[in-house]
Amino acid sequence: MKDKFDLELKFIMDEETKNVFMPDELKNRIMEDTKGKILKEKISVFLNRYIEIPLPAILGGLAAVMIINLMSLVKLNKDINYSDGKVIKVGYSEIIVRNVKDVDLHEKD
Amino acid sequence: MWIYMKRIRVKVKTLIIVLVSVVMIFRLILPQVMFKISGYISDKDREKAIKFYNVYLNTLSFGKKDEALYNMATLMVPCIDTYNIFMGMRGGEGYNITKDRVDEVIGYYEKILDKYGKSKYYAKSYNNLLDIYTGLGDIDSAYELMDWGKKSSNEKIRYISDLFRAFYYYVDKEYDKALSIVDYYIDKGEEDSRLYVLKGHIYFSKEEYDKANELYKLVDNMPYIYEEDNILFGNLKKFYRSQWIDEFSKYRGEHKIRGKVVIDGKGIPFAQIYVKDISKSGIYGSAGNEFVAITDSNGEFETVGFKEGEYEIGIGISQPLVYDMVYMEQNIRRLDVYEDTEYDFNFTSPMEMISPKGQFVLKDKEITLKWEKIEGVGYYRVQAVSFEDSKESSVTFAIPDKYGEYDIVENQATLNLDVLKLSSRAMSYSGEEMIASPQNILGTFYPQSSVPIVISAYDKDGNLINSTLPIKSFYDDITVIKVNDRELTKGENLILHKKYEEAVKYYEELLKEDTNNKEALMYLSRMYVEGWKKGTKDLAKGAEYSFRLYELIEEKDILGRLLFSFDRDEMEKHLEIFEKVFDIIPDEDLNNDLLWEKGRYYATKGDFNKCRQYYERAETDYIDLDIIYIDLYNREFDRALNKLKDNKLNLWSMNKRNLITGIEGLKGIDENSKEWIEFSQFLYKSIKRKDKEDEFNKVYKSTTNPFIKIILKEIGIQNRWLL
Numbered sequence: 047m048k049d050k051f052d053l054e055l056k057f058i059m060d061e062e063t064k065n066v067f068m069p070d071e072l073k074n075r076i077m078e079d080t081k082g083k084i085l086k087e088k089i090s091v092f093l094n095r096y097i098e099i100p101l102p103a104i105l106g107g108l109a110a111v112m113i114i115n116l117m118s119l120v121k122l123n124k125d126i127n128y129s130d131g132k133v134i135k136v137g138y139s140e141i142i143v144r145n146v147k148d149v150d151l152h153e154k155d
Numbered sequence: 156m157w158i159y160m161k162r163i164r165v166k167v168k169t170l171i172i173v174l175v176s177v178v179m180i181f182r183l184i185l186p187q188v189m190f191k192i193s194g195y196i197s198d199k200d201r202e203k204a205i206k207f208y209n210v211y212l213n214t215l216s217f218g219k220k221d222e223a224l225y226n227m228a229t230l231m232v233p234c235i236d237t238y239n240i241f242m243g244m245r246g247g248e249g250y251n252i253t254k255d256r257v258d259e260v261i262g263y264y265e266k267i268l269d270k271y272g273k274s275k276y277y278a279k280s281y282n283n284l285l286d287i288y289t290g291l292g293d294i295d296s297a298y299e300l301m302d303w304g305k306k307s308s309n310e311k312i313r314y315i316s317d318l319f320r321a322f323y324y325y326v327d328k329e330y331d332k333a334l335s336i337v338d339y340y341i342d343k344g345e346e347d348s349r350l351y352v353l354k355g356h357i358y359f360s361k362e363e364y365d366k367a368n369e370l371y372k373l374v375d376n377m378p379y380i381y382e383e384d385n386i387l388f389g390n391l392k393k394f395y396r397s398q399w400i401d402e403f404s405k406y407r408g409e410h411k412i413r414g415k416v417v418i419d420g421k422g423i424p425f426a427q428i429y430v431k432d433i434s435k436s437g438i439y440g441s442a443g444n445e446f447v448a449i450t451d452s453n454g455e456f457e458t459v460g461f462k463e464g465e466y467e468i469g470i471g472i473s474q475p476l477v478y479d480m481v482y483m484e485q486n487i488r489r490l491d492v493y494e495d496t497e498y499d500f501n502f503t504s505p506m507e508m509i510s511p512k513g514q515f516v517l518k519d520k521e522i523t524l525k526w527e528k529i530e531g532v533g534y535y536r537v538q539a540v541s542f543e544d545s546k547e548s549s550v551t552f553a554i555p556d557k558y559g560e561y562d563i564v565e566n567q568a569t570l571n572l573d574v575l576k577l578s579s580r581a582m583s584y585s586g587e588e589m590i591a592s593p594q595n596i597l598g599t600f601y602p603q604s605s606v607p608i609v610i611s612a613y614d615k616d617g618n619l620i621n622s623t624l625p626i627k628s629f630y631d632d633i634t635v636i637k638v639n640d641r642e643l644t645k646g647e648n649l650i651l652h653k654k655y656e657e658a659v660k661y662y663e664e665l666l667k668e669d670t671n672n673k674e675a676l677m678y679l680s681r682m683y684v685e686g687w688k689k690g691t692k693d694l695a696k697g698a699e700y701s702f703r704l705y706e707l708i709e710e711k712d713i714l715g716r717l718l719f720s721f722d723r724d725e726m727e728k729h730l731e732i733f734e735k736v737f738d739i740i741p742d743e744d745l746n747n748d749l750l751w752e753k754g755r756y757y758a759t760k761g762d763f764n765k766c767r768q769y770y771e772r773a774e775t776d777y778i779d780l781d782i783i784y785i786d787l788y789n790r791e792f793d794r795a796l797n798k799l800k801d802n803k804l805n806l807w808s809m810n811k812r813n814l815i816t817g818i819e820g821l822k823g824i825d826e827n828s829k830e831w832i833e834f835s836q837f838l839y840k841s842i843k844r845k846d847k848e849d850e851f852n853k854v855y856k857s858t859t860n861p862f863i864k865i866i867l868k869e870i871g872i873q874n875r876w877l878l
Contacts (some may be wrong), residue, residue: 093168101161111177136540136624137551138245138482141607143630 186214190223197230205230221267225276228263228283231256235290235389237427237471238626240500242488243808244469251627254475257287278311285319290389290473292424294452297323314340322353322388326425327451330357348377349387355396360448362459364400364407371397389425389473391446399445406432408462410492412448415455416470418480418502422454426500427471430458433489433808446471463493465810470500477626481505484619488807506612506621514605514635517572521557522636525567526610526623533615534562537570540607541583541599550583551609554599559712559746572640575600577677577712582685589689593651596681600636601651602643608634616802646678655687676704680713684720694725698732711740715748718755723844726759747773758842763788766842778804780873781842783814787866788838792822809869817869820862830860834867841870848876 134141193207208227212220232252239246264287267280281304288297297319304316317336324333337354340347355370375397416426427446448456468490472480483501490498507527515522524537536553553561555578557571576598583592599606607630612621624633643651646665649658659682662675669675680700686692701717714736721729733756740749754769763785770779778801786795795818798804799811806814824831837854840846851874855867871877 093166093171095167096164097167097170098162098164099170101163104163108173108177111174112181133251134542134549134630136549136607136609138484138626139624140627141540141624141630141633142251142627 182214186211190219193223193226197226201230221271221274221276224263224267224271225274225280228260228280231263232260232287235287235473235475238474238477239429239469239471240482240626241429241431241469242467242485242490245482245626250474252475253478254291257291257475261287272309278309278315281312282315285315286387286389289319289322289425291475292426292473294323294424314345318347318349318353319388323452325353325357325360326449328360330361333357346377348374351377352387352396359400360459362407364404368397368400371400391427396445403445403447406430406461406464406466407459409460410463410495411460412458412466412468412490412492412496412498413456414498414500415453416450416472416500416502417454418476419504422450422452423472423476423502424450424452424454425473426450426454426456428456428458429469429471430461430490431467431469433465433467461492466490466492468498474627478628479504480626481619481622481624482626483621486618486802486805489810491810491812493812503621505625506610506623508608508610508623508634511634511636513631514637516637516639518639520572520640521569523567523569524608524610524634528566529612529621531614531620532612533617534564534613535566535568536561536611536613537563537568538609538611539575539599540609541594554578570636572600572638577710587689589686590653591655591685591687593653595685596650596655596678596687597647600638601647602638602641605635605637608636644674646674650678653687655682655691658682659687671707673704673707676700676707677713680704680717684717692720694721694729694732698729698735702735705739711744711746711749714740715746715752718752719748723755723759726755730756730760758844761839761843763842780804780806780809784838784842787818787821788835788842790826792818807873809873813865813869817862817865820860820865824860824862828860830858830863833858834860834863837867846874848874851876 132143134143189207190211193204193211196207197204205227208223208230211223212227233250235252235257236250261284264280264284267274267276268284271277281300285297285300285304288294288300301316301320301323304312305320307313307316317340321333321336324330324336334354334357337350337357341350341354351370352374355367355374358364358367358370375395412428412430416423426449428448428450429445430447448458450456466489480502481504483503490496506529509525509527511522511524526535529535537556538551539554540549540551542549554570554575555561556563556568557574559574559578582595584590584595585592594601594604597604609622609624611619611623614620646658646661649655649661659679662672662679665672665675666679680697680703682691682697683693683700684697697720698717701713705713718733718736721732726733733752736749737745737753737756742753745753750769750773754766754773757763757766757769758781767782767785770782778798783795783798783804786792786798796815799814799818833854837846837850840850851867851871855864855871855877858864858867868877
């Protein structure tokens with residue numbers, strides 16, 4: 047229950063602050079800053095967080111990244127075969143022996 | 156084990172930075188490095204540079220894709236080189252560029268035209284694309300592109316469109332239209348050497364040689380402006396034509412050569428036509444700046460005029476086209492030009508091998524080959540390819556089916572290894588010591604060997620009308636029989652590794668234990684009959700082993716092979732071996748090879764009438780010139796003239812017209828005249844293969860009879876005594 051002193055103090059405070067007010071713009075800015083600060087802080091906290099990873103997982107992950115990237119390069123190189131093969135003269139014709147493409151095998155039944 | 160337990164404490168942001176860096180290195184930095192490397196190595200290793208550019212283009216890289224596309228395209232197809240086909244020679248120069256590769260490059264240039272309108276490679280790509288379409292003879296695509304270029308807002312594109320239009324007018328002999336375009340740009344001050352060289356070609360075709368040469372000389376002294384190389388309009392070369400035209404001036408005349416270059420009846424445009432003086436050895440005019448005509452849109456050509464003479468005609472066609480072409484070769488090696496003359500070059504798409512395709516592992520004794528049926532065929536031949544030691548050249552020869560037949564009527568044949576092992580006769584020797592190739596002794600179809608197979612179709616006159624082997628092909632596209640019916644024996648292994656002396660010793664020991672050992676008899680007979688190196692041929696021993704083997708298996712090919720290995724000098728010393736063979740096999744059972752050998756036997760004995768008889772009986776798709784010589788020697792001139800009319804007579808480098816003139820002229824010659832006696836003595840020696848160059852020169856110089864001189868001249872050319 048409020049006593050007399052409390053009511054008196056309330057009255058004084060009301061009297062002193064009755065002309066003080068916060069514009070809406072400021073209110074919004076404060077609210078936004080508060081929000082942003084929380085996200086940034088969250089990200090910062092996340093980025094600066096220490097994690098412990100088992101060494102095999104790190105090595106495996108790094109190897110996977112490298113393999114995926116290297117594979118794409120190797121794959122591209124395999125897709126094309128422009129190497130000039132060895133030329134064998136057969137009568138008036140020429141047979142070119144390519145290196146990459148495999149010769150189909152047709153096993154006899 | 157500790158490594159599995161170990162844990163690393165790391166900040167999340169450090170981990171992300173590491174991962175992003177790895178991706179950046181592989182996807183952005185590495186491609187840029189590759190681009191730089193591609194440019195650096197493109198002169199040294201074209202194929203690697205292409206791969207690097209290709210990787211660059213397939214990554215997240217940015218900024219230089221147009222340059223990479225252009226560079227890659229020019230490395231992949233620097234130009235469309237020609238493959239040259241002359242009457243006595245064939246061969247390609249430059250790069251082995253396939254149609255697939257060209258199609259890929261067309262895609263790259265189209266991408267530049269589509270996406271990089273402001274690139275400095277835009278007009279260059281347009282130009283190169285027109286060069287490619289022209290090189291391939293793809294007129295429709297070229298016209299479409301020229302029409303598109305004509306409407307372009309880019310001045311350079313419009314100019315290139317007009318320039319190619321002028322070239323197309325020129326090949327279609329619309330010289331005035333071509334000249335009006337060329338002159339318009341020259342008057343405008345365009346300093347492109349292509350304008351002047353094209354103008355030179357127009358004057359050359361109009362036979363205004365001085366004007367043409369003036370322009371060619373001008374071009375030789377002009378700097379490169381538009382291109383980095385010497386190529387223009389498909390595969391013509393720009394420079395040094397003035398030097399060639401000076402040489403060419405000796406042959407100017409009135410007689411034109413007309414003809415067509417066609418595949419499956421459809422004309423091949425932009426083929427270059429070359430003509431070479433038959434009496435000149437050396438360079439064939441085929442460097443792209445030595446053409447005397449170019450085929451028009453319909454594949455037709457007309458050369459400038461030549462003076463009377465004997466020439467060899469040839470063509471240069473774009474290399475990517477020859478992967479799908481078989482040349483229907485004519486049995487003629489020189490063109491006799493004494494009036495306007497016609498000569499066509501006919502090609503066909505290769506016939507299909509139905510089965511087997513690719514490599515076929517033969518584990519049994521027999522295999523059945525099937526191929527596409529060809530209309531108008533007289534017979535098919537199955538041919539095997541035997542590689543020489545270097546594997547760069549080869550011997551191609553017909554092989555029989557399981558019944559011993561070489562001329563196959565149906566579009567299939569069954570081969571039997573036992574028959575093939577006895578019949579194949581590919582011979583090659585290497586080095587000064589004349590070391591025999593193992594295939595000479597083992598045959599082509601020995602265990603573990605791989606033998607490419609070609610099917611050729613001929614008409615009834617023996618003219619090639621199709622083949623499964625195009626002018627150029629890839630090894631993996633042709634049928635190859637890999638023989639795997641058994642392991643090599645000890646003796647065969649020795650032969651395969653060229654340990655011939657050891658092999659002889661091994662087999663001779665084997666024969667002591669088993670006098671009827673067929674393998675020993677077969678290989679010993681071959682080694683002694685052919686000789687495994689200089690000085691090892693022993694025909695007496697070879698004959699002994701051959702007869703012993705024949706007694707066991709009665710295969711005529713054994714004796715055919717024996718007789719075939721005798722040269723005429725050896726025949727004179729061993730006539731009894733021939734007589735023994737012909738005692739064993741009666742006339743009616745002689746196959747073509749043995750009929751031929753019997754003809755040779757009688758020629759060696761000097762009985763030319765019997766020789767002629769057997770040569771005639773042995774005729775297949777080839778008539779020996781000796782028959783004409785025998786008719787001349789016997790003074791049966793009309794008979795010789797009749798034989799000359801036979802299409803099967805292959806005169807190679809002899810001129811039929813001259814021979815006819817000569818023989819007609821001999822009809823009245825006195826048989827006791829000194830000229831005739833000398834000439835008939837020379838003929839006698841020729842038929843007996845005793846003719847020598849110095850004797851020829853003696854008779855050729857001394858004879859005063861003009862007709863004998865004409866005939867002797869042809870004999871001299873045929874034997875390369877006169878060039």
